[in-house]
Amino acid sequence: MAEADRPGEDEAQPARCPCASALRALADRLGDWFPFGKAPAIILVLTALAAAWLAAHPVEKTQADLRFWTFADTHYFAYLKALPSFEAKHPGKRVDIQFVHWTAVTSRLRAAFWTDLDVPDMVEVEISQAGSFFRGPAEEVGFVDLRPRLEAEGLLDRMVKTRFAPYTYHDRRTGEDHLYGLPHDVHPVMLAYRRDLFEAEGVDVASLETWDDFVRLGRRLTIPDKRYMLDFADTGGGGFEVALYQRDGGLFDAAGECTMDSPVALETLLWYVPLVAGPDRIADDPGWGQSWVKAIEDGYLLTWTCPDWRSKSAEQQIPRMAGKMALMPLPAVRPGGRRTSSWGGTMLGITRKSRHPDLAWALAKHFYLNPDELAERFRETNILPALKDAWKHAAINEPRPYWSGQPIGTLYARLAEDVPAQYTSPYIDFAKSKMSEIVAACSSYYDKHGADGFEAFARERLKAGADEVRNVMRRNPF
Amino acid sequence: MLRQRLFRWQHRYAPYLFTAPFVITFLVFALYPMAKSLVLAFYVTVGPKSSVFVGLENFRFLLSDPSFYVAVKNTAVFALFSVFLQLPLSLGLATLLNAKFLRLRNAWRFGFFSPYLLGQVFVAVLFSVIFAPRLGLLNQVLSSMALVPSNKDWLGEAERVMPALVMTALWMYVGFNMIYFLAALQAVDKDLYDAAAVDGADAIRRFRHVTLPSIKPVAVFVVVLSTIGSFQLFELPYLMLQNTSGPEQAGLTVVMYLYQKGFEAGDLGYASVVGWTLALGVLVLSLVQMLLAGTWRKEK
Numbered sequence: 001m002a003e004a005d006r007p008g009e010d011e012a013q014p015a016r017c018p019c020a021s022a023l024r025a026l027a028d029r030l031g032d033w034f035p036f037g038k039a040p041a042i043i044l045v046l047t048a049l050a051a052a053w054l055a056a057h058p059v060e061k062t063q064a065d066l067r068f069w070t071f072a073d074t075h076y077f078a079y080l081k082a083l084p085s086f087e088a089k090h091p092g093k094r095v096d097i098q099f100v101h102w103t104a105v106t107s108r109l110r111a112a113f114w115t116d117l118d119v120p121d122m123v124e125v126e127i128s129q130a131g132s133f134f135r136g137p138a139e140e141v142g143f144v145d146l147r148p149r150l151e152a153e154g155l156l157d158r159m160v161k162t163r164f165a166p167y168t169y170h171d172r173r174t175g176e177d178h179l180y181g182l183p184h185d186v187h188p189v190m191l192a193y194r195r196d197l198f199e200a201e202g203v204d205v206a207s208l209e210t211w212d213d214f215v216r217l218g219r220r221l222t223i224p225d226k227r228y229m230l231d232f233a234d235t236g237g238g239g240f241e242v243a244l245y246q247r248d249g250g251l252f253d254a255a256g257e258c259t260m261d262s263p264v265a266l267e268t269l270l271w272y273v274p275l276v277a278g279p280d281r282i283a284d285d286p287g288w289g290q291s292w293v294k295a296i297e298d299g300y301l302l303t304w305t306c307p308d309w310r311s312k313s314a315e316q317q318i319p320r321m322a323g324k325m326a327l328m329p330l331p332a333v334r335p336g337g338r339r340t341s342s343w344g345g346t347m348l349g350i351t352r353k354s355r356h357p358d359l360a361w362a363l364a365k366h367f368y369l370n371p372d373e374l375a376e377r378f379r380e381t382n383i384l385p386a387l388k389d390a391w392k393h394a395a396i397n398e399p400r401p402y403w404s405g406q407p408i409g410t411l412y413a414r415l416a417e418d419v420p421a422q423y424t425s426p427y428i429d430f431a432k433s434k435m436s437e438i439v440a441a442c443s444s445y446y447d448k449h450g451a452d453g454f455e456a457f458a459r460e461r462l463k464a465g466a467d468e469v470r471n472v473m474r475r476n477p478f
Numbered sequence: 479m480l481r482q483r484l485f486r487w488q489h490r491y492a493p494y495l496f497t498a499p500f501v502i503t504f505l506v507f508a509l510y511p512m513a514k515s516l517v518l519a520f521y522v523t524v525g526p527k528s529s530v531f532v533g534l535e536n537f538r539f540l541l542s543d544p545s546f547y548v549a550v551k552n553t554a555v556f557a558l559f560s561v562f563l564q565l566p567l568s569l570g571l572a573t574l575l576n577a578k579f580l581r582l583r584n585a586w587r588f589g590f591f592s593p594y595l596l597g598q599v600f601v602a603v604l605f606s607v608i609f610a611p612r613l614g615l616l617n618q619v620l621s622s623m624a625l626v627p628s629n630k631d632w633l634g635e636a637e638r639v640m641p642a643l644v645m646t647a648l649w650m651y652v653g654f655n656m657i658y659f660l661a662a663l664q665a666v667d668k669d670l671y672d673a674a675a676v677d678g679a680d681a682i683r684r685f686r687h688v689t690l691p692s693i694k695p696v697a698v699f700v701v702v703l704s705t706i707g708s709f710q711l712f713e714l715p716y717l718m719l720q721n722t723s724g725p726e727q728a729g730l731t732v733v734m735y736l737y738q739k740g741f742e743a744g745d746l747g748y749a750s751v752v753g754w755t756l757a758l759g760v761l762v763l764s765l766v767q768m769l770l771a772g773t774w775r776k777e778k
Contacts, residue, residue, distance in 0.1 A: 110744065114744060140528055234634070291610055440726050475522055
């Protein structure tokens with residue numbers, strides 16, 4: 001049957017859209033001009049159109065005068081609140097505060113510094129990462145040296161001195177010290193404890209003056225696999241560094257030399273490992289997040305190391321413990337010794353590429369050196385500022401119901417001046433990971449062999465780790 | 479006239495235009511970085527801006543670097559488990575799922591393949607939770623049977639890190655490799671089985687003398703692919719160990735080490751040396767595997 005003779009075919013076909021017909025006709029014409037067929041021609045045209053559209057709509061550049069990265073959500077929200085008063089003092093100036101994940105702050109910023117890409121005007125960097133920015137020739141470090149500004153305004157004495165150490169870079173070629181960060185905090189360490197459980201056990205925390213007292217009590221209260229006295233980890237990390245700094249030890253000294261195998265480090269290791277390994281251990285690491293929350297709620301942990309920032313984490317994440325928790329100073333290593341240590345920290349740096357360094361400095365002072373703003377922020381973060389003037393503010397001295405009515409700001413402030421220095425190096429990351437390996441290896445040894453040969457093993461591991469760090473440092477030709 | 483000229487122009491230049499995207503991408507993102515990394519291998523750098531020529535110092539340092547040897551050892555152990563544990567399991571599963579008696583075959587196949595669809599990041603996060611001390615699923619199950627204490631830290635103890643990584647990779651990749659074997663099994667000539675059965679061969683002999691020789695090309699391909707993939711291991715340990723090498727560097731792999739040196743420490747020169755050593759090592763290993771498998775042997 002001829003096609004034209006098919007009955008009712010015209011009626012069966014749907015009405016054609018004029019646009020579709022026009023497009024089809026265009027595609028047919030295009031196919032005539034393009035020898036590889038209709039489909040490749042359409043792909044080519046679409047690609048060209050997409051490229052043209054993208055070229056015509058470039059990503060808009062921010063209109064802000066200052067761009068500021070922070071990695072902590074508590075800081076971010078606090079700065080957003082404090083920003084309007086700054087913008088009111090500087091009419092016509094706009095600040096763009098961006099919340100960036102802390103690993104991204106480090107990796108993206110480092111890559112941007114290395115490759116001369118766009119960087120923000122101001123950045124908050126976590127203490128353990130700060131040193132890694134100070135590698136290479138001092139003139140190529142991406143941050144501005146803040147020392148001249150701090151000295152000119154007499155600020156060095158108004159802040160806790162030891163807190164400048166982690167952000168100071170000792171240039172071995174010139175012997176000069178460069179200060180690249182304004183300290184955000186002090187982070188004194190106390191011990192948080194389950195007050196209700198301690199009272200039930202008849203424990204008087206005032207009697208826990210030294211670690212010896214504490215460990216003795218720990219041996220009595222610890223029930224293996226059910227209840228532990230403390231949250232130190234057998235892989236090192238925060239707990240070990242807290243103990244090391246309390247003894248005035250560290251991974252590096254003020255001149256940037258590796259001190260991982262110093263007598264203090266050995267003494268700390270020999271003291272620490274039997275607490276986290278072997279049959280008489282009194283500590284267990286509950287991890288972070290939900291696992292940590294449950295360990296405290298269940299009474300699995302009786303005490304935990306608590307720098308000021310962690311006290312806010314507890315309030316937010318473990319609300320059920322309100323009124324059952326309290327804080328005490330760290331037990332001293334020896335009678336009359338230091339009752340605190342340091343854990344964590346943040347610096348604020350101004351980048352060399354900032355087009356408005358003076359405005360950035362003004363904002364830095366507004367966020368970090370304004371006692372009223374700082375005191376208000378303490379209510380939201382529990383973070384004791386490095387500026388000593390702010391400690392007298394009423395907000396710092398308020399009793400906190402969560403902490404059994406203790407004025408925690410005052411408790412932290414009493415210890416703040418005694419916080420030890422943490423010296424840094426561009427190799428701080430590497431040294432920290434080596435030290436964690438050493439603690440883990442020693443814990444494993446102690447689990448298997450106990451005290452037999454332990455001191456020699458620990459000394460040898462410290463030496464090997466320190467030598468490895470020094471070998472890597474020696475490769476630095478800058 | 480114009481149309482004819484246009485057609486001539488297109489015929490002359492179209493091949494270049496069509497291959498241009500690949501060629502440009504390859505030149506910019508593969509060939510140039512490779513050449514650059516070869517040059518960088520002779521420099522100590524802090525990022526690309528500051529560099530000092532050091533000749534063969536990076537190669538000398540590599541030979542005396544204990545962390546590099548640890549990374550190679552860990553990666554090799556992982557690769558051995560991949561080849562000698564994962565692939566036999568994949569083949570076993572494929573054989574099972576190829577059996578005629580099995581019901582819901584497609585559902586089983588999808589079930590075993592689906593972990594691969596999740597991606598390494600998700601799987602790493604999932605298994606970090608499973609291996610967590612106290613609240614982790616594994617500890618909950620094992621401690622309820624009194625096999626281990628509930629606070630066993632699988633990713634915090636040196637001797638348990640590698641088994642944890644192997645178990646995670648096993649869960650993720652067994653189904654993926656199974657698909658290759660399944661395709662190969664389905665392509666085996668059924669007449670060969672019939673002939674073998676007529677000759678009195680039992681199931682084991684049929685598998686050994688018919689199935690294995692028939693799937694050998696695919697098996698060699700999977701072994702080489704799996705070895706190369708194992709030596710590129712990065713995301714799983716990086717995420718499960720939270721950007722650390724794990725206790726006593728038990729989770730440090732060669733690519734992780736390269737990343738740490740190049741992108742965290744900024745020592746791009748040394749990272750280049752690590753990268754080239756890895757590439758040459760994998761190349762040699764793959765050639766040896768193919769040689770042993772008789773890939774280039776002429777058929778008689």
